[in-house]
Amino acid sequence: xxxxxxxxxxxxxxxxxxxxxxxxxxxxxxxxxxxxxxxxxxxxxxxxxxxxxxxxxxxxxxxxxxxxxxxxxxxxxxxxxxxxxxxxxxxxxxxxxxxxxxxxx
Ligand SMILES: N=c1c2ncn([C@@H]3O[C@H](COP(=O)(O)OP(=O)(O)OP(=O)(O)O)[C@@H](O)[C@H]3O)c2ncn1[C@@H]1O[C@H](COP(=O)(O)O)[C@@H](O)[C@H]1O
Numbered sequence: 382x383x384x385x386x387x388x389x390x391x392x393x394x395x396x397x398x399x400x401x402x403x404x405x406x407x408x409x410x411x412x413x414x415x416x417x418x419x420x421x422x423x424x425x426x427x428x429x430x431x432x433x434x435x436x437x438x439x440x441x442x443x444x445x446x447x448x449x450x451x452x453x454x455x456x457x458x459x460x461x462x463x464x465x466x467x468x469x470x471x472x473x474x475x476x477x478x479x480x481x482x483x484x485x486x
Contacts, residue, residue: 391447426438
């Protein structure tokens with residue numbers, strides 16, 4: 382499974398009935414609920430990381446990526462746009478990118 386596969390699955394399930402699909406149910410509840418779930422999963426991943434709970438970190442990371450893709454779907458942002466942003470950063474180090482952002486702020 383790639384993130385692109387998951388993005389396609391989410392797009393497919395978005396059209397399903399909320400009674401039979403968690404994705405459809407979450408999308409029907411709107412961006413505030415989807416964003417709240419994203420925040421919760423991020424927090425759970427952070428807790429797993431700082432408590433060195435490796436198995437939980439793997440599970441929470443999967444939840445986090447899924448909920449991020451749902452939020453991107455609701456907001457109409459294709460994953461390819463996020464990947465293109467990451468791609469554009471490979472030309473420089475993360476520290477140089479951070480300094481450039483500060484200069485532009
Ligand atoms: N990867 C996921 C995935 N990860 C997490 N989850 C769901 O995310 C939910 C998070 O758990 P919570 O207890 O926080 O959720 P909850 O109790 O419903 O949340 P509240 O609304 O009560 O806050 C669980 O119900 C998980 O099943 C996912 N649901 C779906 N997918 C993927 O999406 C596909 C389509 O799923 P459906 O849309 O359900 O058909 C699946 O085949 C998977 O590939």
